[in-house]
Amino acid sequence: MTEKQERILTVALELFAQQGYAATATSRIAREAGVSEGLIFRHFESKEGLLKAILEYGNKEVNTFNSRLSTYTDPRARLRAILEAPFYFEPQQYHFWRLIYSLKWQMETYDNSMSTTIKEALLEIFEQLAYPDPNAEAELLVAIIDGTMMAMLLRQPENARDMLAVLVQKYGV
Amino acid sequence: MTEKQERILTVALELFAQQGYAATATSRIAREAGVSEGLIFRHFESKEGLLKAILEYGNKEVNTFNSRLSTYTDPRARLRAILEAPFYFEPQQYHFWRLIYSLKWQMETYDNSMSTTIKEALLEIFEQLAYPDPNAEAELLVAIIDGTMMAMLLRQPENARDMLAVLVQKYGV
DNA sequence: ATAAAATGAGTGATTAATCACTTTTAAATC
DNA sequence: GATTTAAAAGTGATTAATCACTCATTTTAT
Numbered sequence: 001m002t003e004k005q006e007r008i009l010t011v012a013l014e015l016f017a018q019q020g021y022a023a024t025a026t027s028r029i030a031r032e033a034g035v036s037e038g039l040i041f042r043h044f045e046s047k048e049g050l051l052k053a054i055l056e057y058g059n060k061e062v063n064t065f066n067s068r069l070s071t072y073t074d075p076r077a078r079l080r081a082i083l084e085a086p087f088y089f090e091p092q093q094y095h096f097w098r099l100i101y102s103l104k105w106q107m108e109t110y111d112n113s114m115s116t117t118i119k120e121a122l123l124e125i126f127e128q129l130a131y132p133d134p135n136a137e138a139e140l141l142v143a144i145i146d147g148t149m150m151a152m153l154l155r156q157p158e159n160a161r162d163m164l165a166v167l168v169q170k171y172g173v
Numbered sequence: 174m175t176e177k178q179e180r181i182l183t184v185a186l187e188l189f190a191q192q193g194y195a196a197t198a199t200s201r202i203a204r205e206a207g208v209s210e211g212l213i214f215r216h217f218e219s220k221e222g223l224l225k226a227i228l229e230y231g232n233k234e235v236n237t238f239n240s241r242l243s244t245y246t247d248p249r250a251r252l253r254a255i256l257e258a259p260f261y262f263e264p265q266q267y268h269f270w271r272l273i274y275s276l277k278w279q280m281e282t283y284d285n286s287m288s289t290t291i292k293e294a295l296l297e298i299f300e301q302l303a304y305p306d307p308n309a310e311a312e313l314l315v316a317i318i319d320g321t322m323m324a325m326l327l328r329q330p331e332n333a334r335d336m337l338a339v340l341v342q343k344y345g346v
Numbered sequence: 347a348t349a350a351a352a353t354g355a356g357t358g359a360t361t362a363a364t365c366a367c368t369t370t371t372a373a374a375t376c
Numbered sequence: 377g378a379t380t381t382a383a384a385a386g387t388g389a390t391t392a393a394t395c396a397c398t399c400a401t402t403t404t405a406t
Contacts (some may be wrong), residue, residue, distance in 0.1 A: 143320035166309045
């Protein structure tokens with residue numbers, strides 16, 4: 001991975017996350033990364049190839065989180081870790097999550113694997129905790145996590161810690 | 174409002190919601206609406222003017238909901254009405270809500286008024302219900318509503334009614 | 347010396363927007 | 377009620393700009 005390759009990835013991620021994939025021109029990426037436009041296509045073949053490279057790079061971090069989850073054996077501890085995740089994602093991953101969530105509304109191709117993984121984990125947890133309707137609980141909590149991610153990415157509420165406290169209390173973990 | 178004007182608005186809303194504003198060409202809108210491309214600019218001046226016209230048109234429905242909310246005097250009844258809203262929005266408004274939520278990730282210009290209106294209503298409700306931290310509760314419930322809207326618009330879960338039941342039970346309304 | 351990295355002018359296609367022009371609508375005049 | 381008239385509705389060819397992408401050439405690193 002060349003230095004210029006990394007600069008292209010970083011700048012492209014930032015612009016895709018800020019203005020959207022379709023609204024971002026490869027010429028703009030090249031200009032802001034301080035490289036020639038041709039270099040983007042030399043390394044990543046196409047604009048979509050550049051997007052895929054960004055997503056693959058970011059997915060490593062997601063998988064790291066997922067595998068860290070499975071270290072918790074106690075279902076309550078696992079639930080708490082899932083609840084905390086949206087409030088403590090690393091600042092350097094801000095652009096990546098913004099891109100992921102903005103892509104959800106177009107391009108159904110990408111993503112999805114993430115949501116289903118977490119949904120299955122939650123289903124197992126709520127079954128272990130003997131909730132009356134584990135399926136509805138899991139689906140609802142996926143929605144709550146998505147909504148919390150939206151809040152953190154779009155509004156960055158100053159009372160985020162209090163929100164987490166309320167959430168943790170509601171689930172008693 | 175001419176018939177062709179309405180066709181332009183309808184087709185543009187559908188395409189903007191499906192593929193995103195930036196990714197939708199005015200030539201495509203004209204073709205699918207069965208009108209000349211020039212007519213779009215005659216009536217709406219620019220592509221952004223067309224977007225604004227769509228949003229103004231749709232905002233009327235939102236205001237209708239908001240004023241209907243204020244008819245409830247009992248805070249529990251108001252809370253329940255707010256919780257139910259994402260599960261029962263009219264199917265004909267599907268494209269409108271998809272556009273609203275996809276625009277949140279780009280173009281901060283638009284929207285916002287909606288979220289703050291509902292946040293203030295929730296703040297009042299949780300104060301009346303003497304919740305320990307009304308502000309955090311309100312912010313969290315805004316997030317839950319946004320997440321539920323995401324689920325309804327993107328995944329359309331078949332157990333939506335069960336999700337609502339769980340939610341209603343959690344808030345005891 | 348050679349292969350990979352990098353350039354930037356150039357490609358055709360597509361974009362939003364404009365233009366001169368024709369058709370339709372509807373009220374005003376006879 | 378027919379005729380005139382002017383504004384509004386509608387067209388489609390055309391514009392300049394921008395788009396993703398290519399390629400012959402130069403620079404850099406080993």
